[in-house]
Amino acid sequence: QRLDIIPLFHHILDRFEMNKAEKIYFERKIPDDSIFVMVDQDKITQVTDNILSNAIKYSPEGGKITFQVIREQQRVRISISDQGLGIAKEKLDKIFERFYRVDKARSRELGGTGLGLAISKEIIESHHGHIWATSKEGQGTTIFFTLPLTNRKRGSQS
Ligand code: ATP
Ligand code: MG
DSSP, X not given: OEEEHHHHHHHHHHHHHHHXXXXXXXXXXXXXXXXXXXXXXXXXXXXXXXXXXXXXXXXOTTOEEEEEEEEOXXXXXXXXXXXXXXXXXXXXXXXXXXXXXXXXXXXXXXXXXXXXXXXXXXXXXXXXXXXXXXXXXXXXXXXXXXEEBOOOOTTOOO
């Protein structure tokens, strides 16, 4: 359905802030104006939940998670950055594979099946978007995803 994703993201972040037990701080870099996309609201919520859960799970106590939304020409780009342990460069692409978990021992303690990002990738690609990651070991990880904007009227600036 055609949906303004700005209030949706605020709603999701509000829910995370209410429920978090950990000492985690959320920073929102989200534009005030509406951004309309054609999406399945439940599925985009699932993707955002997965990425935020990871960011919390792999963050140190007192860490900051930055949620940024940038409107580009034909798409909107969302990034979720944490200050956690990071992921080695050669493993970055693999985290989107089914059942892949970076550090088996560490990950087992933290729980999970290794499906969250694989499912997220499937959902984003079914919406004609992209998902990828950048990371610096010891400094943190950023997960990006994009969604195409709904077609605007020719000549319209909004
Ligand atoms: P699930 O999401 O199914 O509960 P999971 O979190 O282990 O389990 P994914 O969300 O698919 O699985 O993530 C895959 C792996 O990528 C994780 O096990 C973890 O090793 C690594 N990873 C994902 N996000 C981060 C992050 N923000 N920082 C560090 N490592 C991460
Ligand atoms: Mg996960």
